[in-house]
Amino acid sequence: MSRREIVLETRNLSMHFGGVRAVENVNFELQEKELRCLIGPNGAGKSTFFKCLTGQLSPSSGDVVIRDIPMTGRESHDIAGLGVGIKTQVPNLFDGLSTKENLWLSARRWHDDKRANILTKETVERLELGEISRSVVGSLAHGQRQMVELGMVIVAEPWLVLLDEPAAGMTDDETQKTAELIKEINTTSALIVVEHDMNFIRAISDKVTLFHQGEILMEDTMDIISADPKAREIYLGHKS
Amino acid sequence: MMRLYGSFRGTLVVASIAVLFTLLAPSIFQFFTIITLTQVIGLSILALSLALVWGFGGVLCFGQSAFFGIGAYAYSVAAVNIGGSTGAILIAMLAAATFATLLGYFVFYGKLSDVYLAVITLTVSLILYSLMRRTSGPEYKIGSALLGGFNGTGSPPLNVPGNSEAMLFPLQTFYVSMGALILAYVFAGWLVTTKFGRVCVSIRENELRTSLLGYDTRLYKLGIFAVSAGIAGLGGVFFCVGVTRVTPDVFSLGQSALAIIWVIVGGRGTLIGPILATFVLYFLTASLGSQQLMNTNLVLGGILVIFVLLVPSGVIPSIAKWFDLRRVKKFSKLKERRLKMRKHRSVG
Ligand SMILES: Nc1ncnc2c1ncn2[C@@H]1O[C@H](COP(=O)(O)OP(=O)(O)OP(=O)(O)O)[C@@H](O)[C@H]1O
Numbered sequence: 293m294s295r296r297e298i299v300l301e302t303r304n305l306s307m308h309f310g311g312v313r314a315v316e317n318v319n320f321e322l323q324e325k326e327l328r329c330l331i332g333p334n335g336a337g338k339s340t341f342f343k344c345l346t347g348q349l350s351p352s353s354g355d356v357v358i359r360d361i362p363m364t365g366r367e368s369h370d371i372a373g374l375g376v377g378i379k380t381q382v383p384n385l386f387d388g389l390s391t392k393e394n395l396w397l398s399a400r401r402w403h404d405d406k407r408a409n410i411l412t413k414e415t416v417e418r419l420e421l422g423e424i425s426r427s428v429v430g431s432l433a434h435g436q437r438q439m440v441e442l443g444m445v446i447v448a449e450p451w452l453v454l455l456d457e458p459a460a461g462m463t464d465d466e467t468q469k470t471a472e473l474i475k476e477i478n479t480t481s482a483l484i485v486v487e488h489d490m491n492f493i494r495a496i497s498d499k500v501t502l503f504h505q506g507e508i509l510m511e512d513t514m515d516i517i518s519a520d521p522k523a524r525e526i527y528l529g530h531k532s
Numbered sequence: 533m534m535r536l537y538g539s540f541r542g543t544l545v546v547a548s549i550a551v552l553f554t555l556l557a558p559s560i561f562q563f564f565t566i567i568t569l570t571q572v573i574g575l576s577i578l579a580l581s582l583a584l585v586w587g588f589g590g591v592l593c594f595g596q597s598a599f600f601g602i603g604a605y606a607y608s609v610a611a612v613n614i615g616g617s618t619g620a621i622l623i624a625m626l627a628a629a630t631f632a633t634l635l636g637y638f639v640f641y642g643k644l645s646d647v648y649l650a651v652i653t654l655t656v657s658l659i660l661y662s663l664m665r666r667t668s669g670p671e672y673k674i675g676s677a678l679l680g681g682f683n684g685t686g687s688p689p690l691n692v693p694g695n696s697e698a699m700l701f702p703l704q705t706f707y708v709s710m711g712a713l714i715l716a717y718v719f720a721g722w723l724v725t726t727k728f729g730r731v732c733v734s735i736r737e738n739e740l741r742t743s744l745l746g747y748d749t750r751l752y753k754l755g756i757f758a759v760s761a762g763i764a765g766l767g768g769v770f771f772c773v774g775v776t777r778v779t780p781d782v783f784s785l786g787q788s789a790l791a792i793i794w795v796i797v798g799g800r801g802t803l804i805g806p807i808l809a810t811f812v813l814y815f816l817t818a819s820l821g822s823q824q825l826m827n828t829n830l831v832l833g834g835i836l837v838i839f840v841l842l843v844p845s846g847v848i849p850s851i852a853k854w855f856d857l858r859r860v861k862k863f864s865k866l867k868e869r870r871l872k873m874r875k876h877r878s879v880g
C-alpha cells in the first residue's frame with residue numbers, strides 16, 4: 293500500500309497555561325482523506341490541541357504544519373483561508389442572523405454572490421434545514437444549531453475539516469444523521485473529529501487517537517483501544 | 533426584522549420620501565428654519581455614520597465626532613485656501629477617513645479590544661478639543677486660514693462647482709445638503725447589502741466565527757471604520773457651512789455624547805432611525821431651550837435613560853417588531869376564523 297500524502301502534522305506541540313500542561317509534546321499526523329477521531333477524558337487536552345490547529349491559540353512550543361506550510365501561531369482566518377472547515381466545541385453562530393444568512397456567509401468567502409446563493413440552497417436541502425432556513429439561529433434548538441454549524445462547514449467545500457464534538461447535545465436521530473454526513477464529507481475531505489460518544493466513533497472512524505493528560509497515549513482502531521486495559525482504565529472506565 | 537433592514541428597496545423607498553420632503557420643505561417651513569436645517573442635516577449625517585459603524589459594524593466609537601470635527605475644520609481651511617467649496621468637501625471626507633485609517637490600523641491590528649477603541653476615539657476627540665482651543669494666536673494658521681482657537685474659524689459658504697464667485701443661496705444650500713444626506717444614506721444602505729457589509733454584520737454578531745470562516749476581520753473593521761469616518765467628515769462640512777463657522781466644540785464631550793444618544797434613540801441596526809432621531813431631538817431641545825422651562829441637557833439625559841431602560845433596541849426596531857407581531861397575530865386570527873368557518877360548514 294502506498295503512503296498517502298500527509299496533510300496536517302504537528303511536531304512536539306505543547307501548550308501550557310501557567311503550570312497546566314494542557315498539551316504536551318504531541319506528534320500527530322493526518323493523511324489525505326483520512327478520518328481521525330480524537331478521544332480522551334474531560335480535560336485531556338483535546339480542545340486545546342484543536343485550538344492550536346485552528347489558530348485560536350498560539351502554542352507554547354512546537355510546530356503545526358498544514359500541507360507542508362508552517363502555520364504555527366498563525367491567525368484563524370489564515371488557517372481557514374487554506375480551505376479548512378472548522379466547528380468549535382462551543383456553538384459559534386451568528387445568532388441574530390437567519391440560517392440561510394449563516395450558510396451564505398460561509399459560502400461567500402470562496403465564491404461570488406451567485407454561486408454562494410446556489411450552494412446555500414443546496415446545503416439547506418442536503419441538511420433538511422428548509423423549515424428553519426429563515427429562522428434566526430439564536431432561537432433554534434441546540435441540535436438544530438449544531439446542524440446549522442455543520443452546514444456552515446460543508447457549504448464552503450473544505451478539503452480539511454476539524455470538528456470539536458459535533459454530536460454533543462444531539463438527539464439520536466440527529467446523531468445518526470451527523471454520522472452519515474461525516475462519512476459523506478470524508479469521501480472528499482480529510483477530517484479530525486473530537487468526540488465522546490463511543491457508538492458514534494465506531495460508526496464513523498477506523499483510526500482513533502487517545503489523549504490523556506495532554507499527551508497521546510495510543511493511536512489505533514477503536515476495537516483495539518477498547519480492549520486495552522490501560523485505555524479502559526483511564527477512559528472507558530469513566531464511561532459506564 | 534431582517535426584511536426591513538436587509539432590503540435595498542426599503543432604503544430607496546425611504547430615500548424617495550426624503551426627496552419629496554426636500555422639494556416640499558420650502559412651502560412647509562419658514563425661511564429661518566430652512567437655514568437652521570442645513571446644520572441639523574450635517575448632524576444627522578454624523579448620526580448616520582455612527583449608525584453604520586456601530587449599528588452594523590458593531591464597532592462602538594465613542595468619539596465619532598472627532599471625524600466630524602476633522603471634516604469641518606478640513607473643509608473650512610481648504611475652502612479658504614483653495615477659494616472654492618467642491619474640492620474642499622472631498623478633502624474634508626478624505627482627511628477624516630485617512631485619520632481614521634491610521635488610528636484604526638493601530639487599534640485593530642494591535643489586537644486591542646473594542647472597549648479600547650471606544651475609549652481611544654473619545655480620548656482623541658478630547659485631545660483635539662483642547663488642542664484646537666489653544667490655537668488662538670496669529671501664528672496658528674494653515675495657509676491663509678486662521679484656526680482661531682476658542683472662537684474657531686469661519687467656514688466659507690458653498691459655491692457652484694467650478695465657479696467660486698457664485699455662492700449658493702440658503703435654499704440652494706439646503707437642497708445640496710439634503711442631497712448629500714440622501715446620497716450618503718443610499719450609499720450606506722447599499723453598502724450593508726454587499727458582501728462587505730454583510731461580513732461586517734457577521735463580525736458584529738460573532739467575530740471569532742467570522743475569522744474561523746476565513747475572513748480577516750481586522751480588515752473589515754478597519755474598512756467600515758474608515759468609510760464611516762469619511763461620512764462623518766461629510767456631516768462636519770454641512771454642519772459648519774450651516775453654522776458658518778467651526779469651533780472646537782465639535783470635539784467636545786457633549787458632541788460625542790449627542791451622537792450616541794441619537795443612535796440609541798433611533799435604534800441600532802437601522803440607518804434611518806438615528807437620522808430621524810437627530811432631527812426630532814434637535815428641534816425638541818431647541819424649543820425647550822427657547823422656553824427656558826427646563827435644562828435641555830437634563831431632558832436629553834432623561835431621554836437617554838428612558839431609552840436604555842425601556843426601549844433598549846431604539847424606536848425604529850421596536851416599531852418594526854410591533855408591526856411584525858401584529859401581522860403574525862392577524863394571520864393566526866384569520867386562520868382560526870377560517871378553521872371555525874370550515875367546522876360550521878361541515879356541521880351544517
Ligand atoms: N484558557 C485556558 N486557561 C487555563 N487553562 C486551560 C485553558 N483552556 C484549557 N485549560 C486547561 O487545559 C486542560 C485541557 O482542557 P481541554 O479543554 O483541552 O480539554 P478537553 O479534552 O477538550 O476536555 P472536554 O472533553 O471536557 O472538552 C484542562 O485542565 C483545562 O482546565
Ligand SMILES: [Mg+2]
Pocket residue numbers: 338339340381
Ligand atoms: Mg473539549
